[in-house]
Amino acid sequence: xxxxLCERFGIEYPIFGFTPSEExxxxxxxxxxxxxxxxxxxxxxxxxxxxxxxxxxNTDGKPFGVDVVMPAKIPTEGSKMDLDAxxxxxxxxxxxxxxxxLGVPQLPDGGDRVNTGxxxxxHSVARSHxxxxxxxxxxxxxxxxxxxxxxxxxxxVIGIAHDNGVAVAALAGAREHALHHLDAGVDIVIAQxxxxxxxxxxxxxxxxxxxxxxxxxxxxxxAAGGVGSGRQIAAAIAxxxxxxxxxxxWLTAAEYNxxxxxxxxxxxxxxxxxxxTSRDTVxxxxxxxxxxxxxxxxxxxxxxxxxxxxxxxxxxxxxxxGEAHARISASDDxxxxxxxxxxxxxxxxxxxxxxxxxxxxxxEYREAVARMNATLD
Amino acid sequence: xxxxLCERFGIEYPIFGFTPSEExxxxxxxxxxxxxxxxxxxxxxxxxxxxxxxxxxNTDGKPFGVDVVMPAKIPTEGSKMDLDAxxxxxxxxxxxxxxxxLGVPQLPDGGDRVNTGxxxxxHSVARSHxxxxxxxxxxxxxxxxxxxxxxxxxxxVIGIAHDNGVAVAALAGAREHALHHLDAGVDIVIAQxxxxxxxxxxxxxxxxxxxxxxxxxxxxxxAAGGVGSGRQIAAAIAxxxxxxxxxxxWLTAAEYNxxxxxxxxxxxxxxxxxxxTSRDTVxxxxxxxxxxxxxxxxxxxxxxxxxxxxxxxxxxxxxxxGEAHARISASDDxxxxxxxxxxxxxxxxxxxxxxxxxxxxxxEYREAVARMNATLD
Numbered sequence: 018x019x020x021x022l023c024e025r026f027g028i029e030y031p032i033f034g035f036t037p038s039e040e041x042x043x044x045x046x047x048x049x050x051x052x053x054x055x056x057x058x059x060x061x062x063x064x065x066x067x068x069x070x071x072x073x074x075n076t077d078g079k080p081f082g083v084d085v086v087m088p089a090k091i092p093t094e095g096s097k098m099d100l101d102a103x104x105x106x107x108x109x110x111x112x113x114x115x116x117x118x119l120g121v122p123q124l125p126d127g128g129d130r131v132n133t134g135x136x137x138x139x140h141s142v143a144r145s146h147x148x149x150x151x152x153x154x155x156x157x158x159x160x161x162x163x164x165x166x167x168x169x170x171x172x173x174v175i176g177i178a179h180d181n182g183v184a185v186a187a188l189a190g191a192r193e194h195a196l197h198h199l200d201a202g203v204d205i206v207i208a209q210x211x212x213x214x215x216x217x218x219x220x221x222x223x224x225x226x227x228x229x230x231x232x233x234x235x236x237x238x239x240a241a242g243g244v245g246s247g248r249q250i251a252a253a254i255a256x257x258x259x260x261x262x263x264x265x266x267w268l269t270a271a272e273y274n275x276x277x278x279x280x281x282x283x284x285x286x287x288x289x290x291x292x293x294t295s296r297d298t299v300x301x302x303x304x305x306x307x308x309x310x311x312x313x314x315x316x317x318x319x320x321x322x323x324x325x326x327x328x329x330x331x332x333x334x335x336x337x338x339g340e341a342h343a344r345i346s347a348s349d350d351x352x353x354x355x356x357x358x359x360x361x362x363x364x365x366x367x368x369x370x371x372x373x374x375x376x377x378x379x380x381e382y383r384e385a386v387a388r389m390n391a392t393l394d
Numbered sequence: 395x396x397x398x399l400c401e402r403f404g405i406e407y408p409i410f411g412f413t414p415s416e417e418x419x420x421x422x423x424x425x426x427x428x429x430x431x432x433x434x435x436x437x438x439x440x441x442x443x444x445x446x447x448x449x450x451x452n453t454d455g456k457p458f459g460v461d462v463v464m465p466a467k468i469p470t471e472g473s474k475m476d477l478d479a480x481x482x483x484x485x486x487x488x489x490x491x492x493x494x495x496l497g498v499p500q501l502p503d504g505g506d507r508v509n510t511g512x513x514x515x516x517h518s519v520a521r522s523h524x525x526x527x528x529x530x531x532x533x534x535x536x537x538x539x540x541x542x543x544x545x546x547x548x549x550x551v552i553g554i555a556h557d558n559g560v561a562v563a564a565l566a567g568a569r570e571h572a573l574h575h576l577d578a579g580v581d582i583v584i585a586q587x588x589x590x591x592x593x594x595x596x597x598x599x600x601x602x603x604x605x606x607x608x609x610x611x612x613x614x615x616x617a618a619g620g621v622g623s624g625r626q627i628a629a630a631i632a633x634x635x636x637x638x639x640x641x642x643x644w645l646t647a648a649e650y651n652x653x654x655x656x657x658x659x660x661x662x663x664x665x666x667x668x669x670x671t672s673r674d675t676v677x678x679x680x681x682x683x684x685x686x687x688x689x690x691x692x693x694x695x696x697x698x699x700x701x702x703x704x705x706x707x708x709x710x711x712x713x714x715x716g717e718a719h720a721r722i723s724a725s726d727d728x729x730x731x732x733x734x735x736x737x738x739x740x741x742x743x744x745x746x747x748x749x750x751x752x753x754x755x756x757x758e759y760r761e762a763v764a765r766m767n768a769t770l771d
Contacts, residue, residue, distance in 0.1 A: 223587065254765065
């Protein structure tokens with residue numbers, strides 16, 4: 018399973034694994050893929066700095082990447098207090114009432130963690146993530162990729178990345194996005210289909226991937242959305258992608274240790290993921306203000322119910338639900354989970370170590386190619 | 395491009411082409427695929443009988459199939475007059491007003507064709523389609539497949555088909571549907587992803603196809619939804635399907651001659667299809683009462699506008715919009731079209747003869763397999 022991206026990044030397989038967990042990201046890189054650490058959960062520069070240091074110590078010198086959420090157009094920003102004032106009281110009341118109805122406990126420490134996973138969506142914070150990643154790259158040379166989950170990164174960020182020998186990738190859900198990225202200097206297009214977890218457009222992977230491959234010309238395309246088996250990697254290569262970008266698939270990795278869990282047991286979120294079928298996701302604006310695919314749970318149902326308010330635009334929706342996400346994340350009811358997940362969650366049916374997941378992908382890929390060769394005259 | 399289905403059906407390529415046009419269906423069969431004639435537009439048994447006779451005369455003895463719309467559960471039925479009485483006057487008024495607003499002319503013959511494409515959705519009419527197809531099979535032995543676009547066919551129909559040596563296929567948009575079909579005795583599962591034209595579920599082809607392949611065990615799966623290139627056929631085979639089921643792709647075939655058109659020019663519908671991108675479809679209940687993907691036009695926009703009524707359940711919605719479809723179909727404004735189409739419509743960019751389309755699919759398929767072989771160590 019070799020494509021030109023393997024040589025370019027010094028990796029064994031063109032499997033790019035996005036995950037908010039440094040344990041999982043490191044394991045993906047150690048197993049021959051490229052682990053990409055999602056940075057949006059880090060509010061404080063020092064936190065990210067410490068985690069990247071840990072990544073360095075646990076990746077045997079192998080390359081890895083970081084993923085930031087950085088709109089090219091700087092949104093209306095200000096102190097958290099200014100933004101807070103823009104949230105209608107009815108929205109706050111709905112969130113409070115819903116959490117009560119669903120039996121989600123208050124945070125044990127009384128709210129110190131209310132900003133968890135919130136500030137990373139602000140431009141200024143995302144920008145500090147870039148600065149820290151570049152510092153690490155100059156020190157250790159392991160960070161080979163910076164990916165942007167939201168539009169083209171700002172021009173100067175692309176310049177800084179290139180100056181440090183770091184490739185820039187950006188997610189695209191439509192042909193227009195991909196062309197815009199490439200115009201802006203992005204190196205790699207991540208074509209994310211409708212079925213993917215998190216932000217997606219309407220066009221599905223089967224249609225989108227080859228469309229973006231054709232649009233991108235010489236630039237490589239990573240196939241995202243719906244990849245959770247070696248057969249799907251084979252489909253990605255068949256459709257012209259040079260590799261895959263997988264996210265949901267790693268959430269049930271044995272190394273994934275974010276969220277509330279009892280020692281030795283899957284976390285609350287993992288229990289929900291293990292039980293879900295491919296039909297148990299919805300695409301809604303309630304997570305971030307933009308359409309994102311989420312696990313369908315009592316939380317998403319509440320926002321679908323009659324009388325629920327319309328979600329707010331980004332970044333206000335993040336601020337609105339930030340505390341709710343923290344409370345849900347600390348609680349232990351798998352029926353009440355707020356988690357981005359793609360339709361491939363139907364294939365996440367057991368807790369498995371990353372190395373075994375990747376071995377399985379590679380061997381199933383080989384079987385798929387053999388099956389295709391058998392169809393030739 | 396050989397799979398076990400080629401031998402089973404006596405075809406060169408496992409390309410199953412669904413189309414309402416006998417000209418296109420015959421051309422697909424002549425070019426080495428299996429043309430499958432959509433029967434829903436035939437109100438009168440004699441019409442279908444004559445068209446099947448024409449198919450016999452124009453397919454050089456090659457096999458072909460028919461597609462009917464036949465719910466396993468017989469819906470509330472009655473005379474057209476009984477059903478008409480169940481349509482709320484507000485719905486009729488909305489349709490009339492919308493057609494006027496959009497400038498769609500009355501039918502030139504004053505309404506004789508109002509039932510066009512309507513009665514085929516009724517169980518009794520679909521049943522007559524089966525009877526006529528079986529008669530033709532006993533006479534000429536060319537009809538090798540009967541496909542059902544809506545649930546499992548009734549048990550006795552499956553028995554009659556098998557008695558005549560005809561395989562039975564049924565569309566499935568979810569694992570549960572596929573298992574139900576196989577329990578009922580269906581031979582081939584057509585896994586239709588979210589991106590497909592016409593009736594679809596929520597799960598996309600990338601996720602659905604391998605899920606149904608695994609669920610179907612030994613039974614073959616045809617991959618439907620999003621197929622319009624040799625690369626996508628390669629993806630289908632990589633994902634474990636034994637062939638593909640393509641519909642939208644043939645609507646811009648040179649042989650397609652349904653709908654209003656000036657001599658030597660593409661029809662109104664084809665002009666709309668040629669101009670559409672992959673983002674120009676919507677999935678709505680307005681065509682039949684069940685969610686179906688349609689070309690996004692001023693007609694679908696009108697149903698999305700504030701104040702538009704909720705679509706009626708099947709088969710009432712068909713009756714409600716039957717005359718509207720006939721009027722739109724006879725008119726010549728490509729911005730006002732009522733047409734099922736999948737997201738692959740973005741790849742339908744020129745009028746091309748069927749034989750050339752199939753040649754292109756086959757050669758691109760071979761290139762895709764070669765590209766995959768180049769990734770092996």
